[in-house]
Amino acid sequence: MKKIFALLLSMAMILAVLPLTSLAQEKYIIGVAFQNVTSDTEIQKDYYTNELAPALGMEFIFSEAIKDTETLVTFIENCYAKGAVGIINYYTAGRGRGAEAADQYEMFFITQASKLDDATLDLEYNLGNCGASVDGMARAYTAAMESVLADGENHSVLMCTTAAVGQVAASHYYSTQAMLETMQNKYNLTYSKSIDEIINTDSPGEVDTGNPNIKIFLVPGTDNDKTLATISTPLQSGDYDIFVAVSGYANYTSAIAEVERAKNMDIKVVATASIEKQTLTGFTTLDPLGNPILNAVILNPLNVANAFCAAAIYNALNGGAEALKDADGNAAQLFVNPWPCPDAETYANIAKLDTEHDTYVINADDLQRLMVTSNPDANHDSYAEYLMELADIDAIIARKIK
Amino acid sequence: MNRRIKNTLITLAFPVLMFLIMEAVCLIAAGRHVIDFSTNLDLVNLVRNTGIACAITYALSFNLTSGRLDLSLGAQRLAGTVIGSNIALALGLSGVWLLLFSLTFGLVFGLVVGLVFVWARVPPMVLGIGMGLILESVVYVTSGGVGLNLFGVQGITILSEAYFTILVVAILLVVVLYLVAYTKFGYQMRAIQGSQRIAQNSGINIFRHAVLCYTFAGGLVGVAGILDAAYKTQMAVTSGNASSGPVVSNTFPMFLGIFLGRWSNQAVGILVATLTLRIFAMGLAKLQLSEAMSNVVNMFLYLAFLVYLANENYFKKRKAWADRLVEVQEKKSKLGIPVEA
Structure with missing residues (x-):
């Protein structure tokens, strides 16, 4: 009788422990839909896998480059089939349809974009956006432009405004607007059209500045590869001594170097970049005239947005979805500076930042502030407040770099 | 006039005419020259773009002229360039070595696709899509999703220099010209282009020939790939057969090249056609058209050319038919058969 009792007791214990064991091992599967796959994508994947995954109990499925909405929806469907419960989306143009698809499968959905899709604001599973701050980008480009214009000389600027037309990438639109305003204020320019009209023209062309000594040429387009052919003509004229891209710059560098060599002129380069080896190479490699290839950059804190997106989904999965929404209960817009x-x-x-646990701007310890399980007050406003704190790069360096 | 001189003049007339037309259009519409001779920048661009496009067009011509549209050619370009160059960089090599490694790996991937084609006997377009997707995935996995990044790599500038591009294109021209015009391979190619069945019945091993075509094409796109990547300092990984874009866009110079080959030969025709269309593209760039408008103009010209090709004998045929009718009517009246009105 004792033996039978002992056996039954053992079985009961095993049955009781088994679900706990499986619970302990259960991980939230989250799909990450990348718009581009470049060298900085690997840096982000490392961060997702090595820092966020263990801290949030998540497992991430990474997409290849997603260039259309159909591919995004297919990726969401595949993630659902693999048991995913959330999607972090980078493909901004498909954020509306993506939110609908994710909502249909009851998967939480958040996009790294700067402009909400109005049609999907009230979807239950759409958490909204966490993207580059349009004001922050505008301020950053203003500061960068002021630094390259600071010598008091006349300068002419060639601007690649990739995806700014129609605010396909809202941050690109506002960055371009800020630069045009900076030029206007600096040189008292009188544009013949409104700045909005200038940015939304889909053909490349010179802006009428009202000052023959100051030229501005805008090159719109959908991606850098295609605009490379378009920049040749204005660049080769030798009229433009500042080149600005609201996205990456690497594939323009050969074309710029050729013009510098042929015209014996220095062309300053301002662009958006990430914390990666290529940016350091840009600052330390010299152009044909012995000046750095890269003169000023606007750094996109990629992993900050990643941490907030992952934490937002974590909170939603732990009953905190409503707290992350805005005052009207709609999907919210969070801004990364x-x-x-x-x-x-x-x-x-x-x-030196974002290389390992200690130097990650948001590491596993910092994440506690964002997680509803360790900080019950974590909500939309506290997220926004934290993001504002992270705008101060000097404070971050002082805190993270010993 | 000597026939050879006449043919040479007709062949050269195409790029010259295109230049004159675009020069006039650019001067009238935009007040600028299609090629600015005050610096060598436009010429360098023209040479580089022509060289890259010409290598891709040669690659296309090996299979497409025999009725095989290889949709994996873009993926072979990607795989040959990214994998070959990354291995070269890992070995501490740069410059011309990148070209040689891209060429070698392009040949290998072309050979693989060719062997699969012969083994599986799947229609070339279907096989091309499948192999394209596989090769894109191979590139993604082997490069860790990064592709090829040449930014800041020492020694790659030579690959973007005009003289080097001219040298590469000259070598390609001689090799393709020799292969197509003076070898058994070339004779077999023309026989297969005429009728694959008759060529096979007459003893030509059409499968071995197909494998060779795929291999040569792979090598050529490998060369095109590294020349392009050296200038842009990178080649990103793609998926969903997006890599086929730069290859498919070169079908226009290929068809135009074969057309021009009537007055020279296929190899020279393709080079001249590529140059002609690059001048056209340069003109469009000088006109500062939007991307969408440039595409519309390009595709309209392409379509117009294809319509012309499909109907170039229309008036000859109509005349022949009318002559034949007259002949029949005369014959009938001679024989006393009533002629219908």
Whole structure:
């Protein structure tokens, strides 16, 4: 009888422990839909896998480059089939349809974009956006432009405004607007059209500045590869000594170097970049005239947005979905502030960030502040407040770099 | 006039005419020259773009002229360039070595696709889609999703230099010209282009020939890939057969090249056609058209050319038919058969 009792007791214990064991091992599966797959994508994947996954009990499925809405929806469907409960989306143009698809499968959905899709604001599973701050980008580009215009000389600017037309990428639109305003204020320019009309023209062309000594040429387009052919004509004229891209710059560098060599002129380059080896190379590699290839960058704190997106989904899965929505209960817009970096010396410090646990701007310890399980007050407003704190790059460096 | 001189003049007339037309259009519409000779920048661009497009067009011509549209050619370009160059970089090599490694790996991937084609006997377009997707995935996995990044790599500038591009294109021209015009492979190619069945019945091993075509094409797109990547400092991974875009866009110079080959030969025709269309593209860039408008103009010209090709004998045929009718009517009246009105 004792033996039978002992056996029954053992079985009961095993049956009781088994679900706990499986619970302990259960992980939230989250799909990450990348719009582009570049060298900085690997840095982000490392961060997702090595820092966020263990801290949030998540497992991430990464997409290849998603270039259309159909591919995004297919990726969401595949993630659902694999048991995913959330999607972090980078493909901004498909955020509306993506939110609908994710909602249909009852998967929480958040996009790294700067402009909400109005049609999907009230979807239960759509958490909204966490994207580059349009004001922050505008401020950063203003600061970068002021730094390259600071010598008091007349300068003419060639601007690649990729995806700014129609605010396909809202941050690109506002960055371009900020630069045009900076030029206007600096040189008292009188544009013949409104700045909105200038940015929304889909053909490349020179802006009528009302000052023959100051030229501005806008090159719109959908991606850098295609605009490369378009920039040749204005660049080769030798009229433009500042080149600005609201996205990456690497594939333009050969074309710029050829013009510098042929015209014996220095062309300053301002662009958006990430904390990665390529940015350091840009600051330290010299152009044909012995000047750095890169003169100023607007750094996109990629992993900050990643941490907030993952934490938002974590909270939603733990009953905190409503707390993350705005005052009207709709999907919210959170903004990540970029870090302006005017020179190589500044970048040398920033480059030490985001390399390992201790230097991640938001590491597993910092995540506690964002998780509803460790901080019941975590909500939309506390997220916004934390994001504002992270705008101060000097404070971050002081805190993270020993 | 000597026939050879006449043919040479007709062949050269195409790029010259295109230049004159675009020069006039650009001067009238935009007040600028299609090629600015005050610096060498436009010429360098023209040479580089022509060289890259010409290598892709040669690659296309190996299979497409025999009725095989290889949709994996873009993925072969991607795989040959990214995998070949990354291996070269890992070995501490740069410059011309990148070209040689891309060429070699392009040949290997072309050979693989060719062997699969012969083994599986799947229609070329279907096989191309499948192999394209596989190769894109291979590139993604082997490069860790990064592709090829040449930004800041020492020694790659030579690959973007105009003289180097001219040298590469000259070598390609000689090799393709020799292969197509003076070898058994070339004779077999023309026989297969005429009728695959008759060629096979007459003893030509059409499968071995197909494998060779795929292999040569793979090598050529490998060369095109590294020249392009060296200038843009990167080649990103793609998926969903998006890599086929740069290859498919070169079908226009290929068809135009074969057309021009009537007055020279296929290899020279393709080079001249590529140059002609690059001048056209440069003109469009000088006109500062939007991306969408440039595409519309390009595709309209392409379509117009294809319509012309499909109907170029229309008036000859109509005349022949009318002559034949007259002949029949005369014959009938001679024989006393009533002629219908």
